[in-house]
Structures are given as structure tokens and as C-alpha cells.
Amino acid sequence: MLDDRKLAVLRAIVEDFVSTNEPVGSKSLVDRHNLDVSPATIRNDMAVLEEQGYIVQPHTSAGRIPTDKGYRLFVDRLSGIKPFSAAERRAIETFLAGAYDLDDVVMRTVRLLAQLTRQVAVVQYPSLSKSAVRHIELVPLAERRLLLVLITDTGRVEQRNVELPGSFDEDSIMHLRAVLNACLDGRKLTDVASIVSDLPERVAPRERANAAAVFSVIIETLVARHEEKVVVGGASNLTAADFSQGLREVLEALEEQVVLMRLLGESDDQSSVTVRIGAENDVLGLRAASVVAAGYGSGDRALAKLGVVGPTRMDYPTAMGAVRAVARYTGQILAES
């Protein structure tokens, strides 16, 4: 139904359009790529491709541009992931290795990704729910207030204030801290809630009111507030040229944490790079955008996602290569720390 040459034509159209941002015609195709057939032949092929919905012409007497369906075919069957050179990989590695901090890792990752792809980069913090407790700390702040600090094995630190119903003394706090760490250390955060609910028995009755306050904050931190943090960078790579609908809406979407989560989310398979093209991502206002995303994590489990957002007219092979490489190295850095 689509012979080899037609596929080659589609690939050529996508490549040319991506690099020039102008509708591509039969003539320019034949001499830019060395297809050894005449323009007329190409035109016939194009007619077929258009009929099947892979390309369209913006107006009569203009060249063709790929449709979402066209890009999809391109990504699925016509292009690979462009691998990075050893030098590039080394540069990525050393840039990320300079980070001294989880925050810093994420920041560097987002910058790097934005720079490599010249698109908007989106990086999700290592998810709370998939990581494990490394340490819990209770710090007295005031008469009836504690600071609860929860450290995960990915280096993420969550902090919450706890208002206590009653006053407390140092000893009871020490004890509570010991109990918490004994019971929770190393446990998956997803399991913590159920463990905590069994805990009250293990503290002296006098202390239960205060302990309960602490426990409920822990649960709240883990469950109620599992909205993950997402960081965006490279917004200046957005140009009004793409996004005819006006990039205001794109900017708006990028400011909504929830939207970003949806954008990255869903596909839960580990490390492979996923591409969502145009209307495929159901976010309103990003109908003209594509998302290239991948999971990253220390070890084999995917802790969180990262990716880039750009116009459907995007250099997918390169973007996919960058996302894959960055995901890999970021995961590696996290595993080491």
C-alpha cells in the first residue's frame, strides 16, 4: 500500500519541513535528496500520501507539510533515535556530575535538556511515592510546633510544619523520632501510610495526642500531597513562529503543574522514549505540540519522567536521542548519590 519510495518521500518531506519550516514541493525534494526519479513521479506519490492523510497542503499550489499522522509514521517506522557521540555523552556526564544537590541535579538536567534540544524541557522530581524513606527528623521549633523533615533515598527532602495539640519535652520527641525511624527506615513510601496507622500503640498514652498529629502530617505529606514537583526550563526556545494559535496558551499550559504531569505521565513503561504528537496529547492548548518523554531513575525502576515539549514540527530523532541520553545519565547520577 505504501511502497518503499513513498515512505522515502514521506521521510524526506518530514526532514525538509522540520529543517526549513516551509511547505516542501516535488521539485525541491528531488534535488535535495537524491531520489532518482522525476518530480512528476514524486507528485503522484504525494497525491497518494495526501489521500491517506499523511500530508496536507496548507493551500492549493503550495507544497505539502506532514500531518500528525505523518509524523507518527515517521517516528514509528522511518527514523531511529539519533545516538549521541562519545564526546557529547561525556560532556553531558561531566555537566551533570558537577551537581551537589538534588535540586541542583534537577536544575542542571532541565537546563541541559533545553539546550541540547532547543526546546522547552520538563523534568519531574523523583517521585515521592516510588522512593523509600531514608530518614525522618523531628526538630522542635517553638512551644507547640515541630518541623518534620523527611528524607528519601533519592535525596529528596520534604519538610512540613506540625502543630501539636499539647506541649512536649525533648525526651518524648527523641523517643518518637526513634520509633519512626525504626519502623519506617527503608520502607517504600507507598507502604508508609499503612505502617503509620499501626504505630499509635507503640507510644506511651500520654504522648499519643502529639504523636497522632505527627503521624497525620506524615500521611498527609505522602498521600494527600502527592502532587509531584515539576520544573520547566528553556521557555525562551518557544517562538511565535510555531504555535500559530498564539503561544500564550502554551505558556499557560506550561505553568500548570497538573497539565505537565499529564503531559509526561500515563505511559508507565520504564526507560523507553515515548513520543506524543499533536492532538495525541489531550491537553487543550497543546494541540500543536509534541512531547518526547522518558522515565529516569536510579537502578532499574523509573522514578520520574523527563522530556521536552515543542512544536509538532520537531527534530524527533535528535530530541529522542537527547531525552534518552539525559534520562540515562541523570538516573545514573541519582543512583550514585
Next chain:
Amino acid sequence: MLDDRKLAVLRAIVEDFVSTNEPVGSKSLVDRHNLDVSPATIRNDMAVLEEQGYIVQPHTSAGRIPTDKGYRLFVDRLSGIKPFSAAERRAIETFLAGAYDLDDVVMRTVRLLAQLTRQVAVVQYPSLSKSAVRHIELVPLAERRLLLVLITDTGRVEQRNVELPGSFDEDSIMHLRAVLNACLDGRKLTDVASIVSDLPERVAPRERANAAAVFSVIIETLVARHEEKVVVGGASNLTAADFSQGLREVLEALEEQVVLMRLLGESDDQSSVTVRIGAENDVLGLRAASVVAAGYGSGDRALAKLGVVGPTRMDYPTAMGAVRAVARYTGQILAES
């Protein structure tokens, strides 16, 4: 040199231009504002104002628009700060009071400010260097690695990994923690560096190597890395209509922490609202932008800045009112927690 009516004319021009974004002519001026003179008179006044550099005409036979100098005069002498109604203030207060976290306070503040002014909002985290240590925590992570957590009296939490030269046992860490807290609790961060440098004497010789590593990280955290954190929101309020130079550069500037610091920075007086107009802020690429900023903080000292960035053609009275109100309430919330 500029009589009352000329000032009134300037004010009217600024107000009209701000609200319509179109050059304003003598005719439309007289009937929109009830100046009871003829257009011809206004024209004469305008000619003078133009000669003095307060207004220009984009092209012959168009109305006038204010220059930076014109806006400056407007802000300094012709307009007050628009106060917020009691209802609005209450809304602000309850919105901010819902925050449970320093991060959350900052996030809400930035959203609020962006929404109130319909501009880009910029909020700086309460500065490390002006706050005081509330608690230092050391958490063993691995064989030779600690997590250092530093909590300030504004609720900010800094975390850093410490690589130790040698192994350690629980007791020595306990001791070190105790020493640190004893010596640093309540001290201004600016003083911490000098205090820490005297500390090595107070630990057992065996432990000095490890302790030194911890100390150097503390100093590094406070001194070397005093780059403050800045959060930006409401970027979608940027419209290509303003910023003819292309808002790409504006977006770029807004992604640079350093630039943002410079933007807010400098004027160090406490709580008053400062306005920097157009070329007055020497940041390249923001020559067409104005910044309305104020310090905020718990109590009387200003801990950090917040503000909005927008086109010079901005509703200054409202923006100033919003910035002042938000700064006030955010400071209040911080003081309470």
C-alpha cells in the same frame, strides 16, 4: 516650567495609553477627560511636553506616547499607589494563609501577584544571609556520607551532601551535631562563617578530619552559594504585543536567576515600593520592561524582594498597590510560622 495643566495632560496621556495601547491625540484627550480647554491648547501643551522629552510621537501625524522619562514623572509625582479594598485584602490574606509550607507560601505568593497584576511575578526566597540558624541536623546516609540539613528561622531548609574523608560512628556524629547546634543556634547566617572557623578546637582530634569536611560544606552553603532562589510565575501574561523587540529575549532574561536578582536587587530600603522603568534597569533585553518591586519580611527587616515585571506601558498605581499588599501579607504569614 510645567504648569498644572501640562502635568494633568501628561497624566491623562499615560492613563489613556496604558489602557488602550494606542497613541493618544489631543482630540480624544479632551473629551475622555474633562479638561475644559480646546484641543488646540492641549496640542500646545503636548508640544512642550514633547520638547522636554516626556512624550514622543511614533510617527508624524500620530498621537503621543509617554517616554520612560514621562512614566518616571508620572510615577513620582502624578500618581499614588492604588490601595486595595478591604475585600481584596481579605482575599489575599486568606489565600496566603492556606499555605502549609515555605515552598507553598512562595508559590502562592507568586501566583497571587501574577494574577492581581496580570504581569509576570517574581518572588525571591527569604534570603539565607539575612536569616538565622534555627537548627542543624546531620543524617548518616552511607558509609562516608552525611546529609547536612540546615533550617533557618524563616522556615527555609537547605540540604547538602557531605563526603567524609573517613568513616564515622553514631556517637561522633551526635557529638558534632550537639556542638554545631550549641554554637550556631540562633546566630545570623552572616556570622556563622566566622564562628565555624573557630570550631575545630572543640572536637576531639580524631574527629577533626570529618568535622572539617562538615564545616567547609556549611561555609560553602552559606557563603559560596548564596545565590538566592527566585521563582517566576505568570509568564503567560507576556504578550507579543508589548515587547516589539521580540519577547524571546524577555523570556531568556526571566530564566536567568542572576538577572532576576539584579532586577529586584539593589535598592535595599525596606518596605517601600520601588519602580524601575525601561532603560533604568540595566539588564539587556529588558530595556522595554519595567519592574515594580518591594522588600518583604517577617518583622521589620526585609528578608527578600518580590515584584512584577511588565512592559513600561503598565498600570503602575495598581501594580504598586498589589506589590505592596502582597509583600505585606506574605511577610506577615512568614512571621507567623
Next chain:
DNA sequence: CTTGGCACTCAGGACCGCTGAGTGCCAGGG
């Protein structure tokens, strides 16, 4: 199935003229 030829389409740029908002200047009046 491919190819060259041919007629057709149409977006975008160049050009033109008009209109209306806005100006500057001037002479007369309070």
C-alpha cells in the same frame, strides 16, 4: 510505472490611492 508537457491555482509581494486622525501654525479675541 515513469516522464515531460501543459494548463491551472493562488499566496505573497509591489504598487496605488484614499481616508481619517492627528499635527503645527497663525491670526483673532478675552
Next chain:
DNA sequence: CCCTGGCACTCAGCGGTCCTGAGTGCCAAG
């Protein structure tokens, strides 16, 4: 001395027209 109405002038923006060139679809011949 300042205000005012009148008048001539300017010019951005808008709409219309024309032309060109890239690109197409179709067809008949190889």
C-alpha cells in the same frame, strides 16, 4: 499673555489591483 478656531499638511493603515513564481493535477507518450 494665554486660549481658541481655522486651515493646510502629513502619513499609517486599509483595501484594491496586478503580477509573479512555486507548485499542483492531469494526460499522453515512452
